Amino acid sequence: MTAPMPTSPPEALSTGTGTAATAGEIVGDGGSFRSTILDRLGRARSWIILGVLLGTAVLIGALAAGSGEREPLSPENPAPEGARAAAEVLGRSGVDVVRAESFDDAVDALQGPDDTLLLHDPDSWLSAEQLAALGGGLADRTVLVEPGLAALTELADGVRSAGVVPAGSEEPLPADCANPDARAAAEVSAGGLSYRGPGTCFPLPQDDGANPAGIFVTTADETVAVLGHGAIMSNGLIDDEGNAALTLRVLGSTPTLVWYQPTAEDLAVTSGPVDPRSLLPGFVDPLMFWLLVTALIAILWRGRRLGPLVAEPLPVVVRSAETAAGRARLYQDAGAVAHAAETLRSATLIRLAAALRIPPDGPRSSVVEAAGRRTTRDYTDLDRLLNSYTPSSDAQLVQWSQELEKLEQEILRP
Incomplete structure (x- = not known):
């Protein structure tokens, strides 16, 4: 996700009351298909105009070149060189x-x-x-x-x-x-x-x-x-x-x-295409045969026959839960509360963006707005929870992570 970006809360969420999303409401950044297409066409307007002008010039040139009216001594050419x-x-x-x-x-x-x-x-x-x-x-x-x-x-x-x-x-x-x-x-x-x-x-x-x-x-x-x-x-x-x-x-x-x-x-059409082999000298065919035989002999000489694959058990199998717990202990021993909070925030935003159908590289404000439409929470509280708040102690980190998990369950529940 990109860096935090200050945004103004939507009018529907600025009242602080919040309303539940209806079944027909668009989940995402709120933009319609038509507005997205118009926005992209507006950005590429200069390239579109240039392409139209270039295509028109090519079409006019092709029509002028293929008309035959500019051919010297042509009975249809009114130019000085025509007839x-x-x-x-x-x-x-x-x-x-x-x-x-x-x-x-x-x-x-x-x-x-x-x-x-x-x-x-x-x-x-x-x-x-x-x-x-x-x-x-x-x-x-x-x-x-x-x-x-x-x-x-x-x-x-x-x-x-x-x-x-x-x-x-x-x-x-x-x-x-x-x-x-x-x-x-x-x-x-x-x-x-x-x-x-x-x-x-x-x-x-x-x-x-x-x-x-x-x-x-x-x-x-x-x-x-x-x-x-x-x-x-x-x-x-x-x-x-x-x-x-x-x-x-x-x-x-x-x-x-x-x-x-x-x-x-x-132009007169020839009877058939020219055989490329007819353009080669006569010693090419014997030379190619000799090279093929030499390659086969080299393969038989240097080749190695491999036996069946042998399954070898790994010395240690580490479960994912143990890996996560070990990483958490490292954060705890180093006192890296802010770093641990940023890791939790990024993971939560990625999962919420996928659930709300928002591109992973979109701004965090888009996730906040979409989460506000999906839940009954206030926009300011969601922006603080997902964007601006940073815990300063282990206790605050645990309490904040529980709030994140509760919000994720509200959004992901059917």
């Missing part, structure tokens, strides 16, 4: 723009006649098998936006990468080719990646006599177009130079446009 303007203009021009959310959606959308596939996979989520499936004659025309090596190998025969366009290239690039779409655009903004192929348009300035590299390249049959500068389709640059003309002519050449931007969910 919503191009998609809406194509839709108003009679082109059915289909946004493919997955690989299966893209394959299903390409089953009809006269369609164009726009593939923008800067992170190379698609495998070679998936790219080959998209290039198996599903689309009448394919537009690859900033493709990697795998996409070029599977979909753009004869086109190869030529590196990054130098950062200092700020002047627009002229078409300088026979492709009608490029000639209609005349010139476009410089940037992005460059490629070389059968039909190279918008070539980069160069001093040597090597084959030119451009940001727009087509295959020999012109069924596959490679666009190295995808930003010319974005909302921020589509109004510059001839960017809009090239974008709308390349993407709007067929009645249907399938706009596909792969994500991590399109």
